[in-house]
Amino acid sequence: MKAEIISIGTELLLGQIVDTNSAYLAGELPALGVDLYYISQVGDNTGRIAEVLRRAWARSDLILTTGGLGPTDDDVTRDAVAQALGEEMRIVPELEEHLRQWFSRRTVAMPERNLKQATLVPSAQSLPNPVGTAPGWWVEKEGHIIAVMPGPPREMTRMWRNEVVPRLRERVTGEIILSRTLKTYGVGEGTVDEMVSPHSRSSNPTIGTYAKPDGVHLRLTAKAPTSEAARALIAPVEEKLREIFGDRIWGADDETLEGAVGDALRSRKLTLATMESCTGGLLASTITDMAGSSDYFKGGLVTYTNEAKIAYGVPAQLIEAHGAVSQPVAQAMAQAACRALGADVGVSVTGVAGPSSLEGKPPGTVFIGLAWGEKARAHDVSFPGQRAVVKRRATTAALFLLRRFLQQG
Amino acid sequence: MKAEIISIGTELLLGQIVDTNSAYLAGELPALGVDLYYISQVGDNTGRIAEVLRRAWARSDLILTTGGLGPTDDDVTRDAVAQALGEEMRIVPELEEHLRQWFSRRTVAMPERNLKQATLVPSAQSLPNPVGTAPGWWVEKEGHIIAVMPGPPREMTRMWRNEVVPRLRERVTGEIILSRTLKTYGVGEGTVDEMVSPHSRSSNPTIGTYAKPDGVHLRLTAKAPTSEAARALIAPVEEKLREIFGDRIWGADDETLEGAVGDALRSRKLTLATMESCTGGLLASTITDMAGSSDYFKGGLVTYTNEAKIAYGVPAQLIEAHGAVSQPVAQAMAQAACRALGADVGVSVTGVAGPSSLEGKPPGTVFIGLAWGEKARAHDVSFPGQRAVVKRRATTAALFLLRRFLQQG
Numbered sequence: 008m009k010a011e012i013i014s015i016g017t018e019l020l021l022g023q024i025v026d027t028n029s030a031y032l033a034g035e036l037p038a039l040g041v042d043l044y045y046i047s048q049v050g051d052n053t054g055r056i057a058e059v060l061r062r063a064w065a066r067s068d069l070i071l072t073t074g075g076l077g078p079t080d081d082d083v084t085r086d087a088v089a090q091a092l093g094e095e096m097r098i099v100p101e102l103e104e105h106l107r108q109w110f111s112r113r114t115v116a117m118p119e120r121n122l123k124q125a126t127l128v129p130s131a132q133s134l135p136n137p138v139g140t141a142p143g144w145w146v147e148k149e150g151h152i153i154a155v156m157p158g159p160p161r162e163m164t165r166m167w168r169n170e171v172v173p174r175l176r177e178r179v180t181g182e183i184i185l186s187r188t189l190k191t192y193g194v195g196e197g198t199v200d201e202m203v204s205p206h207s208r209s210s211n212p213t214i215g216t217y218a219k220p221d222g223v224h225l226r227l228t229a230k231a232p233t234s235e236a237a238r239a240l241i242a243p244v245e246e247k248l249r250e251i252f253g254d255r256i257w258g259a260d261d262e263t264l265e266g267a268v269g270d271a272l273r274s275r276k277l278t279l280a281t282m283e284s285c286t287g288g289l290l291a292s293t294i295t296d297m298a299g300s301s302d303y304f305k306g307g308l309v310t311y312t313n314e315a316k317i318a319y320g321v322p323a324q325l326i327e328a329h330g331a332v333s334q335p336v337a338q339a340m341a342q343a344a345c346r347a348l349g350a351d352v353g354v355s356v357t358g359v360a361g362p363s364s365l366e367g368k369p370p371g372t373v374f375i376g377l378a379w380g381e382k383a384r385a386h387d388v389s390f391p392g393q394r395a396v397v398k399r400r401a402t403t404a405a406l407f408l409l410r411r412f413l414q415q416g
Numbered sequence: 417m418k419a420e421i422i423s424i425g426t427e428l429l430l431g432q433i434v435d436t437n438s439a440y441l442a443g444e445l446p447a448l449g450v451d452l453y454y455i456s457q458v459g460d461n462t463g464r465i466a467e468v469l470r471r472a473w474a475r476s477d478l479i480l481t482t483g484g485l486g487p488t489d490d491d492v493t494r495d496a497v498a499q500a501l502g503e504e505m506r507i508v509p510e511l512e513e514h515l516r517q518w519f520s521r522r523t524v525a526m527p528e529r530n531l532k533q534a535t536l537v538p539s540a541q542s543l544p545n546p547v548g549t550a551p552g553w554w555v556e557k558e559g560h561i562i563a564v565m566p567g568p569p570r571e572m573t574r575m576w577r578n579e580v581v582p583r584l585r586e587r588v589t590g591e592i593i594l595s596r597t598l599k600t601y602g603v604g605e606g607t608v609d610e611m612v613s614p615h616s617r618s619s620n621p622t623i624g625t626y627a628k629p630d631g632v633h634l635r636l637t638a639k640a641p642t643s644e645a646a647r648a649l650i651a652p653v654e655e656k657l658r659e660i661f662g663d664r665i666w667g668a669d670d671e672t673l674e675g676a677v678g679d680a681l682r683s684r685k686l687t688l689a690t691m692e693s694c695t696g697g698l699l700a701s702t703i704t705d706m707a708g709s710s711d712y713f714k715g716g717l718v719t720y721t722n723e724a725k726i727a728y729g730v731p732a733q734l735i736e737a738h739g740a741v742s743q744p745v746a747q748a749m750a751q752a753a754c755r756a757l758g759a760d761v762g763v764s765v766t767g768v769a770g771p772s773s774l775e776g777k778p779p780g781t782v783f784i785g786l787a788w789g790e791k792a793r794a795h796d797v798s799f800p801g802q803r804a805v806v807k808r809r810a811t812t813a814a815l816f817l818l819r820r821f822l823q824q825g
Contacts, residue, residue: 019455020453020454020455021442021446022438022440022441022442022444024439025434025435025439026435026438026439026455029431029435029457030428030433030434030435031431032431033428033429033431034431034432037430043429043430044458044459044461045429045456045458045464046428046429046435046457046458047456048438048454048455048456049453049454052453055453281697287700287701287703287705288690288697288698288699288703288716288718289697290697292696292697292698292701292807293697294696294697295695295696295718295720295769295807296696296803296804296807298770298771298772298803300696300720301720304696305720305721305724306717306718306719306720306724307696307697307717307720308715308716309690309700309704309715309716309717310715311704311710311713311714312710314714315714315715318756318757347727348727349723360704363707394705398704398705
């Protein structure tokens with residue numbers, strides 16, 4: 008089945024919003040066995056939308072549209088679909104009733120212009136939208152399908168999963184595509200490519216490498232008649248890659264480093280504290296992005312000055328001897344974090360976020376400290392980059408090294 | 417001039433990356449007086465790219481493409497442009513020489529496949545790319561323009577600003593569109609709409625309202641022959657809106673709350689410290705996103721437990737009497753942050769990030785504390801939302817209240 012996505016809204020053409028809906032839907036189609044050849048964005052203009060729809064109709068089996076279903080005058084997607092199909096829109100009493108109830112539950116009178124949200128064309132069925140006033144349309148005609156969905160991502164993704172995907176599953180026959188992502192850290196993209204190369208001629212699954220903020224990802228993509236068959240193709244290749252990369256693979260698919268750290272702490276019943284300078288709180292914030300992190304996270308210190316570092320337990324003579332941005336101070340910060348917050352494990356970051364140098368050290372100089380009982384160490388993880396990149400990469404490095412430290416302990 | 421954007425790359429159609437290039441270019445065109453009607457994404461396939469180009473040629477004066485200029489076999493944008501134009505590609509000796517120098521400066525031998533990056537068609541000029549190996553193309557033929565740019569955003573935006581925009585400015589005659597964004601906080605979108613309504617019939621500039629993570633934005637958009645004339649149309653309306661919204665407007669255009677807070681502290685020669693629980697370090701991290709924040713930011717405490725709050729100076733009896741998530745504790749936390757870090761001004765956040773309730777208070781319950789010398793206060797800023805949203809909105813609230821506190825002091 009050949010598909011095409013059309014995102015509708017003048018704000019897309021003014022650059023006021025980025026079209027994340029298309030990327031979401033594009034990522035969903037391979038697992039359904041649907042091939043996507045075109046995506047386009049068009050403004051809120053009936054004629055132009057209808058033109059784009061007619062072209063899509065001529066070359067694609069499935070057309071997914073998002074946006075333009077609101078109640079205001081510029082929401083004309085329904086009109087454009089009707090025009091492209093050469094059909095007449097009419098108000099459907101049950102939909103009108105449903106819409107009036109939606110407003111009355113909110114004790115608001117329904118504006119008359121909302122009535123357009125209760126319309127259908129003869130070849131369309133309505134797709135319910137429990138989280139908004141705009142129902143979608145499911146059009147089936149002459150071997151083509153058009154799924155018309157609202158633009159707000161929360162309403163769109165819900166309608167996609169609950170209404171569109173089940174209908175598509177019934178109609179798609181063919182091979183599905185399944186992906187599995189293995190996440191590495193500490194190896195450059197070029198090196199990953201070389202390490203993978205003995206296996207990279209594999210055509211099913213294919214192996215792709217992608218540089219991401221949390222390291223290089225390996226994506227295995229298999230084509231098979233069923234999900235089970237695709238998983239069976241992926242499993243032996245995944246095993247090979249895990250042998251090659253060892254503990255440089257820290258997770259898969261939706262796993263995050265902060266989640267992996269949380270699991271490692273929780274399973275060992277350990278508590279954690281942080282002391283950070285150049286990351287300015289980003290490390291603690293990332294750790295607390297996990298729901299339930301209060302089970303193991305005692306707290307953190309953002310010591311943006313030398314006085315603060317000393318006040319919370321870093322020996323002044325260490326800073327004098329080596330500078331605040333140094334391996335010995337990183338290690339002392341991790342130990343001080345444990346003591347100051349009564350935690351089992353401490354992790355620290357000290358470095359130069361930039362744009363200026365500090366202590367004669369250039370932006371991107373970063374040290375990570377780790378402490379757990381008697382054990383303590385520090386790593387030099389320096390890298391170039393802009394301020395925001397340095398903060399993000401230093402945080403990632405700290406989480407990766409912390410997880411390995413916990414596993415090796 | 418009617419424009420169209422074409423983004424090229426199979427990874428866009430697999431949902432592996434979001435097309436931010438199109439949104440960037442779309443945002444640039446109004447100020448040049450160029451109207452954009454269509455954006456589309458197409459995979460790395462010569463025939464399909466050529467088809468999309470031919471259609472764009474038929475309906476648009478200016479075509480902007482990004483992506484598909486790399487050295488590998490799937491980079492076929494040049495071939496597709498040549499096919500659509502019915503022209504022959506040839507290697508240009510000067511471009512080849514330039515490319516070989518690029519590699520020799522990096523003491524790497526040039527792979528032969530990179531030679532395709534030294535090609536042109538007869539109606540194209542080369543657009544230099546000092547930050548990559550792929551030069552762009554500038555095609556002018558039969559009253560149409562095609563600007564072919566590389567996909568990596570850093571290379572694309574540089575080529576756009578330095579090469580494409582100057583050429584376009586010479587050729588575009590017509591009205592330009594200029595926008596000015598005023599940023600409000602603390603007023604819902606509906607209320608903003610009502611407050612604006614006496615002026616919302618203005619057609620030049622138009623006024624749009626947009627709900628954003630840092631508050632509701634008001635965008636004034638004027639059309640005029642020159643930037644000066646557009647600014648003159650916007651100025652009186654901006655003045656009216658500033659009268660209506662008063663200190664609820666905290667900034668304009670690219671300004672951020674953390675920047676506004678930094679300016680307020682710097683101009684008053686004050687230092688700042690934070691103590692936060694539910695935001696888990698995000699407040700400190702956001703403050704330190706500003707380059708130069710070490711001038712005024714002393715540091716922060718992430719007190720994720722009651723013991724940590726007490727250890728850093730929050731009276732235990734206050735927590736016993738009111739709970740850690742309360743107005744009195746928020747105020748005490750701000751005062752404790754000042755003392756603990758020797759800062760002039762303290763700001764605190766205590767609340768329930770969720771997903772579970774705490775002390776019988778539901779997720780989204782948030783208090784912000786402020787302290788400056790003898791002055792101290794706390795605000796209830798509770799709102800519903802998921803964990804990440806609560807963290808982000810609580811941080812925004814703290815920065816807005818801190819800025820107002822500094823201004824009123």
